[in-house]
Amino acid sequence: MSQQPISSIPNVDLDPHTPLSTLSQIVHARHSTRMFLPTPVPRPIVDSSLALAQLAPSNSNIQPWRLFLASGAARNRIVAAVHAAATTSAPNIPPLPESFRHYRSELGLEVYGHGMGIAKDDKEGRAAAVLRNFEFFGAPLVGVVCMHRDLEKTDSLGVGMWLETLLLALTEQGLSTCVEVSVAGYPEVLRKELDIPEELTVLCGLAIGYQDPEFKANFLHIERQPLEDSVVFLED
Numbered sequence: 013m014s015q016q017p018i019s020s021i022p023n024v025d026l027d028p029h030t031p032l033s034t035l036s037q038i039v040h041a042r043h044s045t046r047m048f049l050p051t052p053v054p055r056p057i058v059d060s061s062l063a064l065a066q067l068a069p070s071n072s073n074i075q076p077w078r079l080f081l082a083s084g085a086a087r088n089r090i091v092a093a094v095h096a097a098a099t100t101s102a103p104n105i106p107p108l109p110e111s112f113r114h115y116r117s118e119l120g121l122e123v124y125g126h127g128m129g130i131a132k133d134d135k136e137g138r139a140a141a142v143l144r145n146f147e148f149f150g151a152p153l154v155g156v157v158c159m160h161r162d163l164e165k166t167d168s169l170g171v172g173m174w175l176e177t178l179l180l181a182l183t184e185q186g187l188s189t190c191v192e193v194s195v196a197g198y199p200e201v202l203r204k205e206l207d208i209p210e211e212l213t214v215l216c217g218l219a220i221g222y223q224d225p226e227f228k229a230n231f232l233h234i235e236r237q238p239l240e241d242s243v244v245f246l247e248d
């Protein structure tokens with residue numbers, strides 16, 4: 013048995029003024045945005061993106077995704093509560109296993125260093141930038157993704173498939189997003205503010221809006237590992 017080589021990930025340069033029309037263009041255009049404009053997100057775009065995401069596959073078609081969305085005054089109340097929590101206590105997020113931590117360091121260098129221009133030893137600057145997670149990076153539409161507490165790992169796959177479909181549908185409509193495990197570090201605050209029932213586990217936050225075109229870190233191309241590190245393909 014021999015492993016066959018896998019072609020490398022294509023690099024596509026997108027013209028920001030051309031509408032996205034192919035799946036490949038939309039996948040390339042989606043990226044994590046960490047500074048949003050206050051411009052409100054039109055409800056029909058959200059509704060049509062949610063309708064598309066609803067077509068995602070899931071184990072036994074259980075459709076395990078649950079989403080709580082807030083805009084306007086509700087959004088402001090939630091952001092204020094999460095931000096206040098983040099200034100008084102550390103978020104409760106499971107630590108990354110040791111062998112994966114280098115990915116986070118590399119990402120931090122790229123996002124906070126190259127993207128935001130914060131020096132590695134500038135602890136205050138870094139802390140202030142990290143705190144912006146808990147303001148949902150200024151997004152005018154914020155979400156919390158949940159799943160029933162009795163469900164298992166397999167079903168979180170279904171939530172992931174739905175979430176990526178939603179991100180791509182929003183991207184196609186010119187919107188930007190950031191999935192945020194950081195805000196899920198304050199589940200009780202989110203539960204209270206969004207009236208999330210006990211039987212749902214909070215998985216992550218979601219920031220949605222129009223990206224700030226002046227913010228350099230919104231235009232990073234975060235590297236991926238070679239396909240060979242992710243996929244084994246046997247042919248004989």
Ligand SMILES: Cc1cc2nc3c(=O)[nH]c(=O)nc-3n(C[C@H](O)[C@H](O)[C@H](O)COP(=O)(O)O)c2cc1C
Binds near residue numbers: 044119191
């Ligand atoms: C489950 C999940 C949780 C994430 N949590 C955060 C987060 O808390 N804060 C943040 O800035 N980015 C977060 N991200 C964004 C990742 O850092 C980002 O997807 C990754 O670095 C690849 O970059 P790209 O999305 O721009 O392609 C998260 C992404 C996922 C899928």
